[in-house]
Amino acid sequence: MNALPAFKTKVMPVVVIDDAEAAVPLAEALLAGGIDAIEITLRTPAGIIAIERVAKAVPGMVVGAGTLTRPEHFRHVRDAGGVFAVSPGLTPALAQAARFTGLPLIPGTQTASEIIAAMEEGFGFVKLFPANLAGGITALKAYGSVFGEMKFCPTGGVTAETLADYLALPNVPIVGGTWLTPPALVKAGDWAAITALAAAATKAAG
Numbered sequence: 001m002n003a004l005p006a007f008k009t010k011v012m013p014v015v016v017i018d019d020a021e022a023a024v025p026l027a028e029a030l031l032a033g034g035i036d037a038i039e040i041t042l043r044t045p046a047g048i049i050a051i052e053r054v055a056k057a058v059p060g061m062v063v064g065a066g067t068l069t070r071p072e073h074f075r076h077v078r079d080a081g082g083v084f085a086v087s088p089g090l091t092p093a094l095a096q097a098a099r100f101t102g103l104p105l106i107p108g109t110q111t112a113s114e115i116i117a118a119m120e121e122g123f124g125f126v127k128l129f130p131a132n133l134a135g136g137i138t139a140l141k142a143y144g145s146v147f148g149e150m151k152f153c154p155t156g157g158v159t160a161e162t163l164a165d166y167l168a169l170p171n172v173p174i175v176g177g178t179w180l181t182p183p184a185l186v187k188a189g190d191w192a193a194i195t196a197l198a199a200a201a202t203k204a205a206g
C-alpha cells in the first residue's frame with residue numbers, strides 16, 4: 001500500500017470541525033505544541049474545506065482526512081491537498097480507491113479477521129478502532145503475539161492519561177483521539193489551551 005508521509009508526532013489529533021475558519025489557527029496551535037500531523041474528519045461539511053486551508057496555509061503540518069467511508073472520498077481528499085486518509089473500517093472498494101488515487105490509507109480494524117483482511121490488501125499499519133471496545137492494551141498485546149509485523153494506531157477511548165501505556169507497546173508507534181481538540185475550546189478560539197493540550201501529549205508520548 002502507498003507509504004505514509006513522514007511526520008514526528010506519536011499523537012494524532014482526530015478533529016471534527018464545524019467551522020472551516022477555525023482550521024488554520026487550530027493547526028497552528030497544535031503545531032506549536034509539537035504535533036505535526038492532523039486527521040481532519042469528513043464528518044462535517046467543513047471538513048474538506050478545512051483540509052484544503054490547512055494544506056495551503058500551514059506548511060509544517062501534515063494534513064490527512066478521517067472518516068473516509070466511500071470510494072469517492074479519496075478523490076475529494078486528494079484534490080483538497082490531503083496527503084493521507086483514515087477510515088474507521090476497510091472494504092475492498094476503499095482499498096482500491098486508495099491505490100487508484102495514490103493516497104496512503106490507515107484503515108480501521110477491530111478483529112483478527114479484519115486485521116488479516118487488511119494484510120491481504122497490503123497494509124502493515126492499521127487503526128485499532130474503537131480501541132477501548134476492541135480490548136485496548138490487552139487486545140494489542142494479543143494481536144502483537146499473533147501478527148508480529150502489524151503496527152497499530154489505537155483510537156477511541158485513548159486519553160492523556162493512557163497514551164503512554166499504549167505507546168509503550170512495541171506494535172503501537174502512534175495513538176489517536178479527539179481529546180486534543182475539545183469542541184468547546186475550538187468554538188471559543190482558545191488556541192493557547194489547545195497548544196497546552198498538545199504540548200502535554202507530546203511530553204507524555206516521550
Ligand SMILES: O=C[C@H](O)COP(=O)(O)O
Nearest residue numbers: 014156157158177178179
Ligand atoms: O474518530 C475517532 C474516535 O471517535 C475518537 O475517539 P475519542 O473521542 O475517544 O478519542
Ligand SMILES: CC(=O)C(=O)O
Nearest residue numbers: 066067068086087088
Ligand atoms: C475513527 C477514525 O479514525 C475515522 O473516523 O476515520
